Amino acid sequence: MATPLESWVNEAAALAKPDRLVYCDGSEAEYQRMVAEMLRGGETVQLNKKTYPNCQLHRSSPNDVARTEHLTFICSRDKDDAGPTNNWMDPGAAKHKVGALLDGAMRGRTMYVVPYILGPVDSPISKVGVEVTDSPYVVASMRIMSRMGKVAMERLGASSDFVPGLHSLGDLDPMRRYIVHFPEEKLIWSVGSGYGGNALLGKKCFALRIASVMAREQSWMAEHMLILGLESPGGKVTYMGAAFPSACGKTNLAMMVSALESQGYRVWTVGDDLAWMKIGDDGYLHAINPEAGFFGVAPGTGMKTNPNVMGALRKNTVFTNVAMTPEREPWWEGIGFEPPAGLINWKGEKWDSSKGAAAHPNARYTVPAAQSPSISPKWEAPEGVPISAFIFGGRRARVAPLVYESFDWQHGVFVGAMMASETTAAATGDVGVTRRDPMAMLPFCGYNMADYFGHWLAMGKKIPKPPKIFHVNWFRRGADGKFLWPGFGENVRVLKWILERVEGRGAAQETPIGYVPAKNGLTLDGLKISDEALTELLRVSPEDWELDLGDSKQFFGKFGERLPGEIREEHEKLARRFQRVVTA
Ligand code: OXD
Numbered sequence: 001m002a003t004p005l006e007s008w009v010n011e012a013a014a015l016a017k018p019d020r021l022v023y024c025d026g027s028e029a030e031y032q033r034m035v036a037e038m039l040r041g042g043e044t045v046q047l048n049k050k051t052y053p054n055c056q057l058h059r060s061s062p063n064d065v066a067r068t069e070h071l072t073f074i075c076s077r078d079k080d081d082a083g084p085t086n087n088w089m090d091p092g093a094a095k096h097k098v099g100a101l102l103d104g105a106m107r108g109r110t111m112y113v114v115p116y117i118l119g120p121v122d123s124p125i126s127k128v129g130v131e132v133t134d135s136p137y138v139v140a141s142m143r144i145m146s147r148m149g150k151v152a153m154e155r156l157g158a159s160s161d162f163v164p165g166l167h168s169l170g171d172l173d174p175m176r177r178y179i180v181h182f183p184e185e186k187l188i189w190s191v192g193s194g195y196g197g198n199a200l201l202g203k204k205c206f207a208l209r210i211a212s213v214m215a216r217e218q219s220w221m222a223e224h225m226l227i228l229g230l231e232s233p234g235g236k237v238t239y240m241g242a243a244f245p246s247a248c249g250k251t252n253l254a255m256m257v258s259a260l261e262s263q264g265y266r267v268w269t270v271g272d273d274l275a276w277m278k279i280g281d282d283g284y285l286h287a288i289n290p291e292a293g294f295f296g297v298a299p300g301t302g303m304k305t306n307p308n309v310m311g312a313l314r315k316n317t318v319f320t321n322v323a324m325t326p327e328r329e330p331w332w333e334g335i336g337f338e339p340p341a342g343l344i345n346w347k348g349e350k351w352d353s354s355k356g357a358a359a360h361p362n363a364r365y366t367v368p369a370a371q372s373p374s375i376s377p378k379w380e381a382p383e384g385v386p387i388s389a390f391i392f393g394g395r396r397a398r399v400a401p402l403v404y405e406s407f408d409w410q411h412g413v414f415v416g417a418m419m420a421s422e423t424t425a426a427a428t429g430d431v432g433v434t435r436r437d438p439m440a441m442l443p444f445c446g447y448n449m450a451d452y453f454g455h456w457l458a459m460g461k462k463i464p465k466p467p468k469i470f471h472v473n474w475f476r477r478g479a480d481g482k483f484l485w486p487g488f489g490e491n492v493r494v495l496k497w498i499l500e501r502v503e504g505r506g507a508a509q510e511t512p513i514g515y516v517p518a519k520n521g522l523t524l525d526g527l528k529i530s531d532e533a534l535t536e537l538l539r540v541s542p543e544d545w546e547l548d549l550g551d552s553k554q555f556f557g558k559f560g561e562r563l564p565g566e567i568r569e570e571h572e573k574l575a576r577r578f579q580r581v582v583t584a
Pocket residue numbers: 067197245246247273295426427
């Protein structure tokens with residue numbers, strides 16, 4: 001008798017009608033077959049075998065380079081369950097419309113069946129997914145990004161406990177591109193894109209959109225968060241989860257080389273993008289990284305900004321839409337050296353500076369996490385790591401100070417719900433516009449975000465030892481438009497203050513938005529920063545916050561009656577605290 005997995009695969013094959021069906025085992029030999037298939041396809045080239053062994057450069061279709069949020073849908077039975085911040089389609093209508101595009105989409109192609117585990121193989125927090133796809137690039141990427149093949153088959157056995165995902169490149173026409181999620185059925189369909197966030201269905205589609213729904217049903221959390229461990233002198237490691245919108249430096253923070261290493265502060269990477277968290281027997285929220293690799297933004301990454309990842313990228317890495325030197329080595333803006341003569345741009349054309357950026361601004365690397373020198377010894381611990389602090393953040397030229405601590409859990413949830421950031425190239429759309437992005441989950445929450453805030457509030461009551469909640473902003477600018485804070489490895493100074501606050505130490509001053517470091521609260525030795533810059537970095541400007549209160553009020557207004565009263569209450573309390581300051 002067919003297992004539930006086989007039954008579903010047969011159904012998917014009956015729809016997409018591939019010529020061949022291959023069940024992937026996740027072996028190295030199979031990976032090499034996928035690479036050979038990619039090279040044959042012509043969109044992928046082999047990089048320098050001596051200096052970048054087992055590395056490839058994949059060039060995607062120029063109209064398929066980022067997540068397409070306007071083509072991403074949550075197909076809940078009731079439109080209100082998707083909420084005002086998600087695109088919604090009726091599940092029946094979606095099956096009909098997208099089903100027509102998937103019908104026969106794999107004719108002449110191979111359907112690869114990719115069983116995968118999100119999370120460490122033997123963790124009770126991990127879950128199984130199965131993606132069928134006609135893209136060898138997706139298969140190869142899934143092997144880097146998840147525990148894939150035989151291990152997943154063994155974990156699944158004859159169980160029906162898996163999230164199915166059907167993916168086809170279709171004809172890559174953006175007019176026939178859809179990424180649809182069925183939260184009640186826990187099913188994903190994606191057609192018309194080969195881009196990571198749209199096509200590696202384990203990542204945003206399952207690990208966030210579908211998993212966020214499961215997490216709410218089952219009292220756990222699926223978040224768009226990096227996980228890091230901060231080691232302090234004496235060797236104790238304190239774990240933190242941090243949520244920043246796409247391309248705001250989560251990978252760099254998670255893999256940071258600490259500027260305070262000589263003082264005994266070191267950062268260990270558990271994950272760079274996603275966190276699944278359950279309450280452990282010790283009362284802490286325990287986090288696992290559901291992924292096994294990093295799918296990071298290449299431009300801006302170099303030896304100064306992220307030496308750990310630069311070391312990791314020298315082997316077994318798939319690069320997407322970067323430029324290539326005549327030595328067949330990858331190159332991108334911000335890599336740290338000038339573009340050599342004879343550079344080929346991400347489209348495969350001879351490049352000169354009149355042609356704009358040589359690498360696409362959302363060019364990526366896909367690299368096994370274990371290759372990072374900063375990888376935490378606990379990164380595959382089945383029980384996960386206990387989280388002591390949550391950090392929210394965004395790209396704000398003004399408004400948010402370098403760091404502040406919320407008053408309590410409810411206020412912290414409000415701080416997360418208030419999050420906003422200036423947009424980047426990780427999704428299609430205008431770059432540099434401020435958009436509200438609660439908990440960095442706006443594009444990734446599989447249900448109504450008002451209910452999501454409610455879930456956060458409810459979790460706060462269930463976690464015996466809840467993390468303290470902070471907000472950071474590395475991107476504040478001075479009157480001259482320049483960044484006030486050096487960022488990167490120096491960010492450990494902020495993490496150190498957060499650690500001290502977790503431990504009940506750390507000098508702070510109370511402000512209307514929360515606790516901001518006292519002038520002497522941050523460890524600044526060895527750092528050149530003027531007193532004025534520091535004052536500006538920590539300043540809470542009532543005028544800026546007034547504007548932000550207005551903007552967020554409008555945003556929260558979208559949710560109508562469904563918005564939890566606690567969020568409204570925190571908004572009013574914040575406004576009142578500012579009034580008191582202004583009239584004092
Ligand atoms: C990502 C994103 O790729 O958030 O991680 O866009």
